[in-house]
Amino acid sequence: MKMTEKIKFEIEFPIHASANFLHHYLASPDGLGEWFADNVNSRGEIYTFFWDGSEEQARQKVFSKEEKVRYHWLEDEDEDTYFEFKIIIDALTNDVSLIVTDFADEDEVEDQKMFWENQIDTLKRAIGA
Numbered sequence: 001m002k003m004t005e006k007i008k009f010e011i012e013f014p015i016h017a018s019a020n021f022l023h024h025y026l027a028s029p030d031g032l033g034e035w036f037a038d039n040v041n042s043r044g045e046i047y048t049f050f051w052d053g054s055e056e057q058a059r060q061k062v063f064s065k066e067e068k069v070r071y072h073w074l075e076d077e078d079e080d081t082y083f084e085f086k087i088i089i090d091a092l093t094n095d096v097s098l099i100v101t102d103f104a105d106e107d108e109v110e111d112q113k114m115f116w117e118n119q120i121d122t123l124k125r126a127i128g129a
Helices: 019-027 028-035 106-127
Strands: 007-015 041-045 046-051 055-064 068-073 083-089 096-104
Touching: 007 083, 007 106, 019 028, 019 068, 019 083, 019 096, 028 041, 028 046, 096 106
Parallel strands: none
Antiparallel strands: 007 096, 041 046, 046 055, 055 068, 068 083, 083 096
């Protein structure tokens, strides 16, 4: 029996920081530990995220320098779901945007969007953007 289909959603956030600087906070354990989790360790492509005594592991699936990084939770049986950070630079204005892609059950999409809005607010404070 297949689990209920999760819904993919994207949210775009303007970020006042260079793409290179921002990428560090999205792809490195040190950077992620400043805004996404209490602490983050990595061993190769496996990242361990710690929050209030709990931990979860994710595989860093796509690593594109200064553009995109994708993570898949190891405990999630659906290989097609992930969360992703994509950095977009406007060709005319050089404005930097961060697009977060994630998946959630239909009744949890709005909560998950609020979660990301809060997390990205924390990221903006961490980088002074």
